[in-house]
Amino acid sequence: GAVVSQHPSRVICKSGTSVKIECRSLDFQATTMFWYRQFPKQSLMLMATSNEGSKATYEQGVEKDKFLINHASLTLSTLTVTSAHPEDSSFYICSARGGRTSGVYEQYFGPGTRLTVT
Amino acid sequence: AQTVTQSQPEMSVQEAETVTLSCTYDTSESDYYLFWYKQPPSRQMILVIRQEAYKQQNATENRFSVNFQKAAKSFSLKISDSQLGDAAMYFCAYIIGFGADGLTFGKGTHLIIQP
Numbered sequence: 001g002a003v004v005s006q007h008p009s010r011v012i013c014k015s016g017t018s019v020k021i022e023c024r025s026l027d028f029q030a031t032t033m034f035w036y037r038q039f040p041k042q043s044l045m046l047m048a049t050s051n052e053g054s055k056a057t058y059e060q061g062v063e064k065d066k067f068l069i070n071h072a073s074l075t076l077s078t079l080t081v082t083s084a085h086p087e088d089s090s091f092y093i094c095s096a097r098g099g100r101t102s103g104v105y106e107q108y109f110g111p112g113t114r115l116t117v118t
Numbered sequence: 119a120q121t122v123t124q125s126q127p128e129m130s131v132q133e134a135e136t137v138t139l140s141c142t143y144d145t146s147e148s149d150y151y152l153f154w155y156k157q158p159p160s161r162q163m164i165l166v167i168r169q170e171a172y173k174q175q176n177a178t179e180n181r182f183s184v185n186f187q188k189a190a191k192s193f194s195l196k197i198s199d200s201q202l203g204d205a206a207m208y209f210c211a212y213i214i215g216f217g218a219d220g221l222t223f224g225k226g227t228h229l230i231i232q233p
Contacts, residue, residue: 095221106165
């Protein structure tokens with residue numbers, strides 16, 4: 001149980017375009033989802049926290065107008081990278097946490113999305 | 119701010135031997151959880167083991183165990199009988215309580231298993 005999927009697994013886009021990444025909890029209701037960013041050979045850095053039905057909370061230094069997060073349902077959160085630039089190229093990982101109602105307190109990670117901006 | 123420090127960028131161990139990965143953390147909180155995550159080349163994050171700060175007993179999961187020293191803010195991972203499949207990046211991570219905050223990760227240790 002506690003499976004989290006991400007789509008797409010890889011995406012290449014041109015500079016200036018937008019790209020959307022989906023994160024889904026497949027077998028539990030995720031009250032909270034998290035978005036992390038991982039540069040090559042580096043650790044995971046938390047970008048934002050989203051609670052279902054609420055606005056996302058962004059970490060210091062993360063541009064909320066550039067990285068749009070929507071958590072419209074208990075099983076789906078999306079990250080949209082707007083006006084992407086080559087420096088946005090990275091590995092984006094989501095995690096999902098249930099909570100009291102689902103009994104899933106731990107964070108379960110998706111397989112990640114590799115974004116390349118050309 | 120909470121910080122997690124992994125001082126060993128890379129470790130190497132012979133297959134079937136034991137290896138210990140180090141982690142220290144800094145926090146003023148009393149209620150928190152600590153984790154070790156494994157990230158193989160597939161980059162899928164896999165939970166290896168977790169420790170609740172309020173528990174004195176060290177957590178164990180099969181060949182994996184931790185040495186949790188709360189006063190010293192140390193949380194090391196011991197892997198016994200190392201196997202080729204253990205080769206991966208290992209990240210130590212921290213979270214306040216068990217609530218809605220994101221994880222704070224260390225920089226990671228690259229574990230190499232020598233056959």
